[in-house]
Amino acid sequence: MTEKKPTLYLIDASSYMYRAFYAMRQRLTAPDGTPTQAVYGFHQMLQKVLKDKRPERICVVYDPPGPTLRHAIYPDYKATRERMPEDLVVQVPLIKRMVDLLGIPSVEITGYEADDVIAALARKAVEAGMPVVIVSGDKDLHQLVREPHVIQWDPQRDEVFTGETVERKLGVRPEQVRDLLALMGDSSDNIPGVAGVGLKTAQNLLRQFGSLDQVLSRVEDIQSPALRKKIEEGKEAALLSRDLVTVREDAPVALEPDQCVVRPADTKALVEFFQSLGFRRFLDELAREAGDQALAAATEAPERRDRLVTDEKGLSLVLARIAEADVLSIDLETTSQDAMRADLVGVALCWKDHEAAYIPVGHTGEDAGQQIPPARTLDALRPLLEGDRPKKVGQNIKYEWVVLKRHGVELQGIDFDTMVASYLLDPGNPSHRLERIVAEHLGESKLRYSDVAGSGRNQIPFAQVPLEKAVDYACSDAETTYRLVPVLREKLQEAGLLDLMESLERPLIPVLARMEHKGIRIDAARLQELSKTLEEGLRKEEEVIHQIAGGPFNIQSPIQLRDVLFGKLQLPVIKKTKTGPSTDMSVLEELAALHPIAEHIVAYRSLAKLKNTYVDTLPKLIHPETGRIHTSYNQAVTATGRLSSSDPNLQNIPIRTEEGRRIREAFVPEEGCVLLAADYSQIELRIFAHYSGDERLVAAFSEGADIHRRTAAEMFGVPPHEVTPEMRRQAKTINFGIIYGMGPYGLAKQLRINQASAKAAIDRYFATYQGVKRWIEQVVEESRKRGYAETLLGRRRYLPELKSRNRNVRQQGERLAVNTTIQGTAADLIKKAMIDIDAAIRQEGLRTAMLLQVHDELVFEVPEDELDRVRTLVKDLMENVHPLSVPLVVDMGWGANWAEAHG
DNA sequence: AGGGATACGTAC
């Protein structure tokens, strides 16, 4: 009997430095500005290894600076690699210091790459009877895998590479990996391989011959003459490549596997180190492990008392506790991100700091055991959920509302949403996920979904997560959310945003939830007919295009289209994209004058777009139970305060072309109802007029003039009735252009006039409406001073661009300041109108439902007998949503479908 | 095979 030796973990440092550096989208810096994301990521990887495996033997292996043996064999080795980015270079010594402070042994040998050192250490370990785990995601290291002694593991993706998994991934056994790479080459390391041999061919060869040596010595046995020729010609390259990819085992490593023992960490120095880097999050972990009472008291939160509730007794205990609470944080665990399709898996609740419970109701894992059924759980919770008290808080609690509603519970008393709060504090931030919010506002790290359910291919549904982990995860989310509430509320208060939250965004949550839950009816048969028509049109256009081009090609491929237009047909390049000549609409419009193919491509594209994006897609999204389409309105996406719609996006349904309108004909009301559409007329220009106080602009709106005609008349100095359609078109373009901060260049392009005329037109516009110019300058200046643009109801968007020393960036900031003030104010107003209308509908007990919001338009499903009342009510509430110095005007239409409602 | 980047196009 032999004594069982501890496993040696060998960590491939470089691969994790690079991965951590590139994986983190957000740039992380220490207080002094040093970039730190690679240090952070590396630490997380190390912690995962340490926590998951508690290794008794471990060693971090670095790549040495300077050339290695492989460069001596082949000067071009890794020649295509860019040098290490400067921002990463400065982090390498920090990582090394951190590893040292953590007490983890490490090694670096001049002239030998980390791979070789790992191989040498692995050999020593195996000889000593010690199992080895190579910690790396690199495929080059697959060649070292020898079960059962040596396996490879990638902690970040939680992937284990055994002989079997390597074979599944690469199609060859680990010992054949080097031959595989020798044949196919590796572009990232600039390994040539055999020209014309890729992964598939290399796999087939090795399957047939077993090894590269056999391939080369029995080259005459290769069936295909072409391949035989490639191999014969590529022999030298293959042998050289094999030398390069083969990991050597002879690196002069003095370190013995038994010496790779973790020493005690230098806690004091680590604390300072983490503090200097601003890693507050790691400090509490450190404290816990170090057992340092003083440090722990300062940084560590008391143990959370999570309860797993699986029986009636536990349930009533929790209910009793919550009954005394003021605030209840709710986090539902479900089977889907889509609230309309999600089934309940569990309910996490937190009602007090460090007091949370998880009630599993749909777990299917082996240990799921007894659970209280969903219906029973919800019935028990119903009085709490449907009452005003306790106050409900959550992270994107609209999701909870919709899921609960589908399960027969109508959530009441919504008091706070951490996602929405985070959004109001900084709408320019692209993420308002709990994980990020917690990091920013609590300075903590959070258990991630991948920590309990795995990641990548290994990820399992939450229902299969063992209860013990599920409790931990769900309760930590509920509790984190609970603790965020006062912090975020305070920050909103400080920023003067609390009123916006409480009077606008919070009341909007149930309104949006009701809209999503209600959905809109679609006439699928009508779309199917339309699909056939479009199909026919596409076929015809395709035939014509292929004929003109002199052969078939994929019109939908910009690359192939490029070859045809600018290669075969020699048409002039109008505009370039990053990768080559552009083929977009504006280019094709210009080319139409030169060649008939252009307009056919435009027609083809337009038909394909309609068919693929709308006509064929919408029917697939009809909900099996409701028979309707349920979009999701996101309240925390846009930088300006607008809503966005997704899954599907119902805010970009076509309207401008005839075929497009046909799609709106398929949006229909329920029997006995009509669709009512109410849209704000020129809301952004009216807001512009209000803010600028420009007399002429205000007068135009006050008199109910046709604003574009009026603008044309004033700019061109003619009476309104003499304005030609062309003059009106130009004025309209300018009116919109001004809102977006369009310059002479953009206007010239849009109007197809020269830049001088465009500039003259803009000058004339500003001369006509002098208040506009003044206001633009003023809003830019105020925004710069404040650091953010502000809307009518106090919404902010931070604009650091305004202080940039780069003129382009600064001008961009100026356009954003103007546009955000206008667009954001329009968003404020329609949101308030939605709240008011929803309240009135409920107050009056109407059966009318608000279905859609499209930025300046609301769509309702109205029972015929309510139409008169609802028309009046909607128009009145929208137009009087907030007093401005110009009237707000709402146009309304109704009918048997959305197209008709726009009549 | 599938994720990410790119190009394009729809809405307001």
Added chain:
DNA sequence: GACGTACGTATCCCTC
């Protein structure tokens, strides 16, 4: 480089 805010689809490329 030049006009703001979104989302979705198809293609292409690569797999740190």
